[in-house]
Amino acid sequence: AQSVTQPDIHITVSEGASLELRCNYSYGATPYLFWYVQSPGQGLQLLLKYFSGDTLVQGIKGFEAEFKRSQSSFNLRKPSVHWSDAAEYFCAVASMNRDDKIIFGKGTRLHILP
Amino acid sequence: NAGVTQTPKFQVLKTGQSMTLQCAQDMNHNSMYWYRQDPGMGLRLIYYSASEGTTDKGEVPNGYNVSRLNKREFSLRLESAAPSQTSVYFCASQPGQGNQPQHFGDGTRLSIL
Secondary structure: OOEEEOOOOEEEEEOOOOEEEOOEEEOOOOOEEEEEEEOOOOOEEEEEEEOOOOOEEEOHHHOEEEEEHHHOEEEEEEOOOOHHHOEEEEEEEEOOOOOOOOEEOOOEEEEEEO | OOOEEEEOOEEEEOOOOOEEEEEEEOOOOOEEEEEEEEOOOEEEEEEEEOOOOOOEEOOOOOOEEEEEOOOOEEEEEEOOOOHHHOEEEEEEEEOOOOOOOOEEOOOEEEEEO
16 A cells, blocks of 8 residues: 655745745555645645656646656655745645545645744 | 635534534536645545435544535535544545545644644
C-alpha cells in the first residue's frame, strides 16, 4: 500500500526567501502525486499534480515540484515566497489502481516572517 | 461554478445530540468523500462513495453514517454526538478514478460540548 511522509510539521521562512517543502512517498510503481494548499478557514486547493512525463511540474501561484524516483520524493518549491503563501501544505499520493484512494500526508504549516 | 458546497459552516452541539452535515457538488463527479481534520492528524477518511448508490467505510467510520442521496449530494450524520467528534469536517468530490485530484469544500467546524 502507498504512504506519504512530510517530515516537517512547521517551516518558517522570510518573505522573499526561497522555499522547499519535503515529501517522501512509498509505492512500488510510479505513483500519482499531488500537492494541495489549505489557507486558514478554507478547504484544500490543488497546487499541482504529477502523473507521468516531465519530472518537473509547474503549478499555480508560482509553485513547482520535482519528482525524483531514486529518492522517492516530490518536493515543493517556490523561488520567492509572499506573505500570502502562509498556509498548510499537503502532499498526497495515489496508485495506478483506480480502486485505491488518495493518501494524504499530515501536512506542513508554512509561516512567513515579514 | 460553486464546486463543492458544505452546510453549515459552523455548528455547536451538546453531547448526545444528532446532526447531519450536508455536501453537494455541481461538477457531475462520481466519487465523494468525507474527511475529518484534527491538529497533527492530517486528513482522515470517514466514509466515501465511489458512485451513486454505494458507500464504504474509511479509516475512522465509528459514530458516523452517510447517505449518497443522488449523484450530487453526500450527507454525513452523527447520531449521538460525542466530544471526540469535535473537528473540522471536509467533503470532497472526484471525477471517478482514485488517482484523479479531489476537489474540496470549505469545511464544517463542529464543536461538541
